[in-house]
Structure formats: C-alpha cells, structure tokens
Amino acid sequence: MAQLSQSTAARGGLTSLPERIILADGWTRRLVAFTAGAVGALALPPFDFAPAMVAPLTTAVWLLDGAAGRGAGLRGGAFLSAAGAGWWLGFGYFLAGLWWLGAAMLVEADQFAWALPLAVLGLPAALALFPALGFVLARALWSSGSLRIFALAAGLGAAEWLRGHMLTGFPWNDFGMALAQAGPLGQGAALIGLHGLDLAAILIFAAPATIVDRGPGERFLSNGAARTAAALLVALTAYGTLRLAAHPTEYVDGVKLRLMQPNLPQDAKFRPDNGPQILHDYLGLSDRATAPDRTGIADVTHLIWPESAFPYILSREPQALSAIARALQGKILITGAARVEGDGDGRRGKIFNSIEVLQGARLLAFYDKAHLVPFGEYLPLEGLLRPLGVSHLVPGIWDQGQGPRALVAPGLPRIAPLICYEAIFSGEAAPIDKDGKRPELLLNLTNDGWFGRTPGPYQHFAQARLRAIEEGLPLVRVANTGISAIIDGYGRVLESLPLGEKGVVDGRLPTAAAETFFARLGGFVFPILLALILALAARGWWRG
Numbered sequence: 001m002a003q004l005s006q007s008t009a010a011r012g013g014l015t016s017l018p019e020r021i022i023l024a025d026g027w028t029r030r031l032v033a034f035t036a037g038a039v040g041a042l043a044l045p046p047f048d049f050a051p052a053m054v055a056p057l058t059t060a061v062w063l064l065d066g067a068a069g070r071g072a073g074l075r076g077g078a079f080l081s082a083a084g085a086g087w088w089l090g091f092g093y094f095l096a097g098l099w100w101l102g103a104a105m106l107v108e109a110d111q112f113a114w115a116l117p118l119a120v121l122g123l124p125a126a127l128a129l130f131p132a133l134g135f136v137l138a139r140a141l142w143s144s145g146s147l148r149i150f151a152l153a154a155g156l157g158a159a160e161w162l163r164g165h166m167l168t169g170f171p172w173n174d175f176g177m178a179l180a181q182a183g184p185l186g187q188g189a190a191l192i193g194l195h196g197l198d199l200a201a202i203l204i205f206a207a208p209a210t211i212v213d214r215g216p217g218e219r220f221l222s223n224g225a226a227r228t229a230a231a232l233l234v235a236l237t238a239y240g241t242l243r244l245a246a247h248p249t250e251y252v253d254g255v256k257l258r259l260m261q262p263n264l265p266q267d268a269k270f271r272p273d274n275g276p277q278i279l280h281d282y283l284g285l286s287d288r289a290t291a292p293d294r295t296g297i298a299d300v301t302h303l304i305w306p307e308s309a310f311p312y313i314l315s316r317e318p319q320a321l322s323a324i325a326r327a328l329q330g331k332i333l334i335t336g337a338a339r340v341e342g343d344g345d346g347r348r349g350k351i352f353n354s355i356e357v358l359q360g361a362r363l364l365a366f367y368d369k370a371h372l373v374p375f376g377e378y379l380p381l382e383g384l385l386r387p388l389g390v391s392h393l394v395p396g397i398w399d400q401g402q403g404p405r406a407l408v409a410p411g412l413p414r415i416a417p418l419i420c421y422e423a424i425f426s427g428e429a430a431p432i433d434k435d436g437k438r439p440e441l442l443l444n445l446t447n448d449g450w451f452g453r454t455p456g457p458y459q460h461f462a463q464a465r466l467r468a469i470e471e472g473l474p475l476v477r478v479a480n481t482g483i484s485a486i487i488d489g490y491g492r493v494l495e496s497l498p499l500g501e502k503g504v505v506d507g508r509l510p511t512a513a514a515e516t517f518f519a520r521l522g523g524f525v526f527p528i529l530l531a532l533i534l535a536l537a538a539r540g541w542w543r544g
Contacts, residue, residue, distance in 0.1 A: 018212055021062040030088045033063055037092030037131075043178035044097055045458035050185075053178040053205040056089055060152055061209035063089070064135060068142050079136050086135030090128030097173045098124055100454030107266045107450055127163065127170065134159030146210040146225035147540025153202040154534045160198045161526060164426070168374060171424055173459060175201045180466045184240025186491060189469045190516040191239070194426035195526040199533060200236065204229045247513060249488045255411060255509040257476065258300040260286045261484040262309075263502035266449040272311050279320055282309070283327045285504060294506045297331055301411055306480040307336035307420055307445040308353065315339065321361040332410055333358040336419070336445045339366055350399040355417050355445055357409045365408050367417040368401025371425065404431040406439055413440035413512070416473070420446040423464040423477075427522050430471045438519075440512040442473050447480040448499075457483060457499050465491050472513035489513030 024032055036059035042052035067081035102120040105112045138155030142148055156175065164171030176197030180186040189197055207229035262282060286303055287296040297303060314320060314337045324333060337356045342349025352368035407415040416430045416439035423429065423444045430439050444464045448457035461483040468475040469491040478484050485496035488510035495507035518525055 018062045018065075018209065021059060022066040024066065029063070029066070029085065032059065033085045033088035034092035036060075037089040037094075038096035040093050040175075040178075041096035041173075043181075044173055044455070045177075045181060045462045046455055048181045050178045050182040053175065053201060054208055056093060057152070057175070057202055057206040058209035060086075060089060060135070060156070061149060061206050064138055064142055064148070064152065067135075067139055068144075079139055082135040082139035083132045087128045087132035089135075090131030091124055093131070094124035094127045094173070095121070097455070097459075098127075100451050100456040103452050103454055103456070104450040130159040130163040131156065133162070141534075141537040141541045143537075143540040143543065145540050145543060146223045147536055147543070149203060149206045149210060149225045149229070150533050150540060151537040152206055153199050154530060154537050156202050157195070157199040157530060157533065161195050161530075164195065168371065169425065171195075171426060172463070174198050175205075177459075177462065177466075178205070179236070180469075181462055183237075184244060185233075185236045186466065186469060187240030187243045188236045189466055190243065190472060190518055192525050192529060193470050193518045194466060196518075196529050199526075199529050200232055203533075204233050244490055244492070247490055249490075249492060249494065250511045251508040252413065252511055255302065256294075256300045257486065257505075257507055257509055258286065258294075258297070258303050259476065259478045259484045259486070259497070259505040259507075260303065260305050261479060261482055261497050261501065261503055261505065262306070263481050263500060264449065266447075266480075275310065275312050275317070275320070278311065279323060283323065285502065287327065288504055290504060290506050297328060300331065300506070302332045302334065302409070303328065304443075304445070304476065304478045305333065305335035306478045306484075307447040308338065309336045309480075310338070313338050313340055314356070315363065318361075321358075324358065325360040328358075328360070330360060332364075332412075334409055334443070334445075336447070339368060352401055353398045353419055354401075355407060355419060355443070357407065359410065364410070367405065367407045367419075369398065369419040369422065370401040370403045371422045371428075372398060372400055373421045404428065406431075406433050406437070407443070412509070415439055415441050415443045418442060418444040418464070418467070420444075420448075420460075423467055424460070426467070426470060427518075429467040430473055430519065438515070440473060441509070442467060442471065442475040444475060444477040445479075446477070449481040452481075453500055457481065461485070465493070470516065471519050472516040474510040474512060476509070486510070 021032055036056045040053050040056035042049045063085040064082055067078050067085060099120055101123065102116050105116045105119050134156035137158060138151045141151040141154065143151065160174050171194065174194055176194050179197050179201050180189060188200065207226045210223055210225050260282060262285060264278065282305065289295040293299060334355065334357050337354055339352045339354035339356065340349055354369065355367045356363055357365040407417040409415060414437060418429060429442055432438050446460065448460055451457055457479070464475060464477055465487055468487050468489055472489040474489050475487040477487065482497055482499035482501060484505050486494045486505065486507040488494060489512055494510065495505050497503050497505050
C-alpha cells in the first residue's frame with residue numbers, strides 16, 4: 001500500500017482525503033467509489049467539464065491502495081476488494097452517464113415501460129463488470145510507488161478495449177471522451193484513436209493521486225509518473241493546437257449540401273397514417289429559403305434526410321416517390337428508409353434499416369445497416385431468450401446488412417455510410433473497399449428522437465465527431481431531432497443545427513484531410529501503447 005508521509009498526513013485537508021479513502025470499508029467504501037464514478041460523468045457531453053474525470057481516477061488509485069492491504073492471492077481479499085471497488089465506481093459512472101436510455105422505454109410506454117429498470121439500472125450494472133475486471137488486472141501489477149498509475153492505465157485501458165469489442169461491443173462514454181471534448185486535446189485521436197485516448201486520460205487524470213505520496217520538496221520533480229502525465233498533457237495540447245492552425249478547412253468544388261432536420265416527435269414518427277403529412281412537411285421544409293443564394297431545393301446539389309425518415313416502405317409507395325421526384329427537380333436525395341427484400345414480413349423476406357440514394361423516383365444505390373443495436377434492433381441469442389419471455393426493448397427489429405461498404409452518390413466523393421449506432425466504433429468508420437480505396441466522406445444518418453432532450457444525443461454527436469478526427473475525413477451528420485452538422489476532417493463544426501430545433505443546415509462539403517497515423521495503423525496502435533504501459537507497470541511492480 002502506498003504510504004502518505006507523516007508530514008503531509010498531519011496537515012489534514014486534501015491530504016487526509018486519500019487516507020480516508022484508503023482505509024474506508026464496507027458501505028462507506030462502496031459509496032465513495034459510486035460517488036466518484038458519478039462525478040466523472042460531468043466530463044462527458046453535454047457538460048464537458050474534463051477536470052471532473054480526476055474524481056474517479058484519483059479515487060481509483062486510492063481504492064486500489066486500500067485493496068493492496070486486504071489479503072493476497074487470486075482468491076484473497078485484495079482481488080475481491082479491488083473488483084468490488086471497480087464495480088461500484090463503474091456503476092456510478094455508467095448510471096450517471098447513461099440514465100437517459102430509459103427515455104426510449106417511455107416512447108411506447110404501454111409496451112416497453114416494463115424494461116425501464118433494465119435500461120436505467122441493468123445496463124450500467126452489467127457495464128460495471130468491465131471496470132471491476134480492470135481493477136483486478138491493475139491490482140495484479142500494483143506497487144507502492146508512483147508507477148502504479150501505469151498499472152491502473154493498463155487494467156482499465158484493457159477493460160475499456162474489451163467493452164468496445166465483446167458481444168459486438170459498446171464503446172460508449174469511454175474515459176478517453178474526456179480528452180476528446182477538451183479543445184485541441186481531442187486531435188490526439190488522429191494519432192492514437194479513442195482507445196489510445198483512454199490510456200492517456202487514465203494516466204493524466206490519475207496522476208494527481210501520486211503527488212500526495214511524497215514530501216513537499218519531491219512531490220513533482222522526483223515523481224516519474226506525474227512528470228510523464230504532465231508531459232503527455234503538454235504534448236497532446238501542442239500537437240492539437242499546431243494541427244488545427246496548420247490546416248484551414250478546404251472545400252469540394254460544386255457541392256452544395258442541405259441537411260433537413262424535421263424534429264419529428266418519436267411517438268408520431270412510426271404511424272403509417274401520418275405518412276402523407278410527414279412527407280408534405282419534409283418537402284416543405286427542404287424547400288425553405290435560407291439566404292439569397294439558397295432559395296430552396298433549386299439552389300442545392302444534394303439533399304439529405306435523417307435515419308428511418310418514413311413510417312412506411314418508401315420503395316412501395318409510388319405516390320410518395322412521385323411527389324419526391326416532382327419536388328426535387330432531378331437533384332440527389334440521400335435518405336434513411338426501411339428497405340425490404342422478398343415480402344419483408346420477417347419470415348419469408350428481410351427488412352433492413354438502410355440509406356437510399358434517389359434521383360427522381362429511381363433508386364441509385366443503398367446501404368443496409370450492418371452493426372445493429374443489441375436488444376434494440378435485434379435480439380441476441382433469440383432462440384434461447386425468446387422462449388424465456390425476453391424480447392427487444394424498443395419497437396423495430398431489423399435484419400443485418402452484409403457489412404461495411406462504400407456508398408456511391410453522383411457528385412459526391414466515395415461515402416462511408418454510418419447509420420446511428422455505427423458511428424461509435426473506433427477504427428471501423430472508414431473501411432477500405434475490395435479495390436483498395438478509402439472513402440473520402442463519413443455520412444452519419446441517425447434518429448436520436450428516442451432520447452428527447454437528454455445527454456444522449458450530445459454524447460452520440462461527440463462520438464461521431466471523434467470519428468472525423470480519427471480518420472481525417474469530413475463528417476456530414478443528419479439527425480431527426482438533432483444534432484445535425486457539417487464537420488471537417490479535423491473535427492471542426494462548420495455548420496450545425498441544435499438539438500430540438502426544426503430547420504435545415506446549408507453548407508459546402510469539406511475535402512478530406514491527409515490520411516491520419518491512426519487511419520494507417522488502425523488496430524496496431526492500441527496494442528503497442530498497452531504493451532509500453534504494461535512494461536512500465538511491471539517495472540513498478542518489480543521494484544515493489
């Protein structure tokens with residue numbers, strides 16, 4: 001267990017807090033862990049108060065210091081204590097950061113209100129198993145010196161990577177998102193991606209815990225971990241500042257985009273009898289004059305509508321297709337829509353959550369969503385769970401598309417289509433086609449109307465924006481209720497419409513930036529960084 005010096009302990013104040021956390025037991029220890037985790041959620045959108053992440057990560061160091069004195073061996077008290085502390089900290093963090101998922105259960109409350117406890121409490125409880133595992137891994141390499149924060153980074157960082165990949169993955173609100181939203185620090189994603197930012201965030205925000213270990217004259221200069229964290233913070237800030245300053249936004253010639261944000265309430269969106277009125281409103285909004293050079297559809301080249309834009313199968317509604325063809329006057333429409341193969345009844349046919357490219361009444365291209373939301377868009381282990389009475393948690397079950405692939409639309413660069421949830425997966429946003437070509441544009445159509453005016457849409461937007469930085473590609477994002485935006489390959493928001501507003505976003509299309517280091521190396525970046533951090537943690541463990 002790391003020891004506080006008598007001189008610092010005697011002064012009380014801040015230095016007494018670590019001792020109290022280290023020595024805490026029972027429900028006091030659990031409450032400390034839970035509260036620290038919940039405070040960390042303030043580092044996430046829409047609050048974006050990055051220093052709040054100090055609370056869970058410095059507390060994690062002291063909780064593990066306490067666990068180090070509670071027995072030995074894999075079955076001993078030390079590992080059980082570490083796992084328990086990690087679970088309670090994770091439960092507080094995910095509960096405070098994901099409570100808004102319950103809003104989706106209330107859209108059709110008569111059918112899905114029963115699932116509210118599962119969404120609000122059950123999912124955070126399950127996700128907290130990953131920090132619990134991370135604490136156990138960290139405890140295995142724990143030491144008494146400042147290098148123990150590398151053990152924490154290795155354990156929690158590996159657990160975050162697993163959370164993003166196991167059982168199709170759920171990399172939502174990673175610890176690295178605290179840096180992703182912190183000005184130029186987010187540019188580090190172009191080098192190391194989201195999971196690299198996880199490691200950096202853990203080191204930076206846990207480092208203050210090591211400063212109280214030493215006397216006044218040696219708190220920083222002789223603290224290798226604190227100096228490393230400070231250097232990392234300075235390096236990320238300098239890199240991000242220089243990258244943004246050196247690369248002003250440039251644009252694709254001849255492309256004028258219009259993004260339509262209808263702000264349609266979710267409870268009305270899937271009523272087929274509202275279909276004609278919904279389409280009428282879409283077309284009217286899309287033709288709205290916004291400037292002397294944007295008097296309506298005639299002054300744009302590409303019109304883009306959000307995910308699942310229609311409460312019916314558009315391809316089976318000839319009247320709707322005719323109305324669109326008349327209104328668009330030959331312009332390209334890219335829209336979310338349900339697409340069917342066969343009869344689309346779920347037994348003899350298939351139904352997909354898709355993006356369709358239309359010119360007139362002709363379907364030019366489509367993309368079917370491949371990465372579906374567990375329990376939302378499909379039921380995992382359906383043959384086992386459905387007989388037990390377990391079903392999906394929100395309306396709508398979709399078939400899985402054939403996988404990530406480019407979408408081609410006349411007049412636009414090669415598109416990497418991302419439907420809703422697909423935008424949260426680091427390293428998967430811009431797949432290379434069989435012909436070896438990378439996309440030059442990220443297109444994210446989404447419908448966050450399920451979650452109302454909660455933190456959820458802000459968090460989703462931040463993660464999609466991070467994909468632009470990672471890949472060096474512009475992002476066009478169109479959301480039913482917001483946030484819709486045009487973002488360049490450096491993550492700069494050029495044009496946007498806030499959450500909960502009805503309107504259109506007009507803008508030019510930014511060009512792609514140079515291929516980033518992360519885009520070139522992809523999956524190799526995180527293992528290399530993790531191996532380096534493990535080596536430093538092992539050094540601390542060896543030294544005792």
